Amino acid sequence: MDFDSARGIDRRRLVKWGGLAAAGVVTAGAPLVSPGTGHGDSAPTGSSGHDQMPRDTLPGGAYDRYVAQLAAAGKFSGVVLLSHRGRTVLSRSYGMADQEKGIRNHEGTAFSLSSAGKPFHAVAILQLAQQGKLRLSDTVGTHLTGFATDIAHQVNIHHLLSGTSGLDSPDEDVQRVFQSRDEVHEYYEQRARQAKLVGVPGTPTTTHAEAEVTISALIVEAVAGTTYWDYIQENIFKRCGMTGSAFYTRPQWLTDKHIAHPYMKLADGSVVDAIRNLDKGSPSPYVLGKNPGRAFIDAPGDGGFATAPDLVRFAHALGDGTLLDRPWADVLTGAKIPHGPTSFGAYGIPIKIVNGQWMYQRAGGNPGVGANWSIYPYSGWVGVILTNGDSDSVSLVDIIGQQTQAITGAPAGGAAGG
Template sequence: MKSFVTPLLTSAALTLFCFPSFALAQANSATDIDALVGAYHQTYGFTGTVKVVQGDQPLYEKSYGLANRSFAIENTPTTRNSINSISKTFTAFGILLLVENGKLDLHKSIGTYLPYLTADWKETVTIHHLLTHSSGLPRESGVQAHDELTLKQQVMRLVDQQTLLFNPGSQYGYSNSGLIVLGALLEQVTGKDYGAYITEQVLQPMQLNNTGYYRGRNVVDRQATPYRMSSTGLEFAQRSKHYGGNAGGGLYSTPSDLYQYVRAIESNQLLSAETTALLFTPHIHSGETDAEGYAWSIKKFGDETLHFAAGSGYGTKSVMIRAPESKDFISITSNWGNTPILNMLADIYLTLKGQSITPPDANQLAKPQDFAKQLGSYKFDPEQLKMHIGMDGDTVTLQAFENKLFLNDELMAAKGADVIGLTYTDEFRVQFQGKQMLIQINGNELRGQKVDD
């Protein structure tokens, strides 16, 4: 279920990487990072693997929690997880291989290569626009979770019917629709399906033995089961956002393989240095200090430039950053959809740089035993929920899991006597009066009535 506080969560996430300039101190030991990651495990229930490299020397790698809760199978460094939108970087690399071989021109229109396109924009949108998320295509295509459409079918049935939101190249606008087109382009030009091309031309030459491409519902060895909290309790989740061709989020990997992937890119063994540089060139601004390369984001952390890629699915999250000058690297893969992975990444990075951070504290969480009488579902005015917290439906559920308190899928913190709220903001608070739940957000109060058992 969609988080009922998405606007607040998005706002918080966007501020995570706006650090002021600071002098880099000597990095703390792996012990400090271990304590930090352990705090995320204890507080937020993080499950997955973290890998940290300093100056191209391994510093820390550890797995937490269960890959499969039904059979109590633990996560390990070789457990595979969906990497969701990090897959886009593999698609971009595959496109550049064809560019370097003279089979594609970055600045030719997509209609040059896909004769079945009929949309007006086929002659104005270029491969460059698609790689930089500046095509003007909408964020989503309309593909559904149960769909098993090929990439060509997705283009013809969905993307070809879409209209542009802005003129190509005029601004940044993240677009999964654009990656569908790029995947179909790879297939059209090579005569191979996307997964076969990426496997043969990228994964195998780079010897990424724990990285692969999902094919429908086919079983993957050592694949972690994705989990998430929902309004009805703990759920296992779909490993990718749909079962069809997926050039924007269809790969799985491990943090160690992602590090090997980055090293392979930097080695220039498959692409020339000149072509590789296009991946990390700031082609278009996407924020005050952020820019977009080809499927990679270029971010500034103080005086340091970082190459950033991240992904999020129904029950999985993944992220990696590479500092090309210091040769530092951090990657996290998680099969717990409620992991605050961007906060976690930022804290690990600052710890690596010797900065002081305040780790998560499980003692700040609300205790289920203190709200035992309030556990259950509450009915609200659906228009009020939609207006103030972006939630569809009319029911909010207070529930306990692993000795933690959740409001729908959001972990609750103690905010005072008989008051709970979100862990990352004070703008959302919850109190109870008899059988009523009172939600206070941005000066507004919403009242819900408890549903009798």
């Protein structure tokens, strides 16, 4: 449901809240959360520089000041959170979740995830593979009917998850206003069936194919016998204790005081609540005409809503066996495709080596929406950034870079690239 940047594209050029991007996450071999010496262990351990708590991530540090200055200048609305080995070290909330009703953002506010929710479909596929209900070598035709012969016989689940399917999707009707879950499901299933095989399966590409995500979700539904949304709710959100997370519908987005509204900047410079102004769309060339509120519910395989603490719970559950046995977690996060000198593609998430350590990260965006979660497995850090307002001068990538610099010491300009 959002604009998802691909490998090797300049994210700083693409991302001004509304035109955002997928920015990376993961590897095999290192635990997703460093075991350390226990929860709340925030002091330097002396065993490794990676185990020391960066001073700049403490309240009052450079990262905290940076985000506060953005908020004071009207350039940031949302929540930032840093967790170190299960202990919240920094949690800040700025701006309004619903200006009309005077509801402020807070730690318990749920934000639209856009592409930051895409890894859920990869986790779901691997859960079913772990149970022996499917194989990553299964072709599309093994589980689904009605697809073109070349797609059904040549494209397999590994291709879908690694972004190497060779598929191309038809243009999306960004003006359409959906009125039900069934309508959303039917539309995106039909679009997936209209996808064309334009490349050689297994070959890396530089474009994101929406059909890869939708077809993966359809396979989850076919194998599990339930809707994608219900599967994720039961087998990811519920397992992780993500009580503030769900695939909320537009009526809930409008009325639930715990959900942040997206504030979208228009061509004339004015800012509107996208949910309350479905007739208006973004002027950004990367998401031209889009309005996230037109979706009744996020497309199968994409999006969802989550709070910052819930995303920390998800990060920990990836590594402690809650979601996947360790070998299957390694399958999820292992480097599959080289994208750059230090960046690689995994399943549903790019990954990057930053200043000698892995950074796992996934970002997403739409008009008025920006979301990112980052895992630093060598040091036990998890960072979350959730926003609900467009900014012309500051991108989500800029804030990710500052976060990564605080934790790894890497220059902010290169932390989220690749």
